[in-house]
Amino acid sequence: MPLSIDFKAGDKIIINGAVIENLGSNSKISVHNQAAILRGKEVLSAEDSTTPASRIYFALQCAYIFPQNLEEYIDAYQKLLDEYVEACPSASEIAEEVRRLTDNGQLYKALKTTQKLIQHEAEIIGSLQLDLDDAAVEDEA
Template sequence: MALALTLKPNERVIINGCALVNANRRQTIYIESMADVVRGSDLLDEKAAATPATRVYFMIQTALTQVKHRETLVPLIQKDLAQLACVFGGASLSSIFKSANFISSGDFYKAMAALRPVIKHERELFERIEARKAAEAGHAETPSASHGVAAE
């Protein structure tokens, strides 16, 4: 059964490591054999891979788009996924295990997809940390208000 891939105008897609850009109108292409396919919107820029989960995602993406690096990357990806599993729990832990299983079976696109909820959770955690730091910094800047001294 062929994979029907409908591309938006000017959408980028990578098929077996070859980057393609669609023309100015919507197109559907059919991929009739097994191929590594990833849309440009699912790709992460290397500069954006700044957190543990996004770095693992970027390595998986690299394994998907650059076959020649897979043999080297797969053990590193599995090691880093194991480290993520030690940090995250709950639904994130399940997603990490799913990603690791997809890596083991060579399905790198599904491994990336399984890791997206972990990245979202990680982002939310960092946002909470930053909000807490900002709140604490706000308290530290107004000590007179907390001691009952009236501001002029």
């Protein structure tokens, strides 16, 4: 069954490593065979991968889009994920799901699950910021 993608004016998608941009009006495309596809909103640039979880996402994204360098990117992802779980054990359950999907070759699903890791990281950072803000208020009192 083909994958149907709404392709809005100005949107970009990556198909098998090629960046495709819609320069015209809204359209719909149909992909009839197996392909590595990421919509623009799913793509993370190297410059934007500034946190540990986003670096994991970026390494997996590269493994998915550039299968000719799969081993290199998987090695990087595994190292980053190991370091992340060591520093943030509360993310172990999400990390194990990412590992399972990656080990089974389901890189797109692993990317989607890594988004949960990024969300978890944001919640932890937000919680730490609240703790810092509370400590600053106590110091002022």
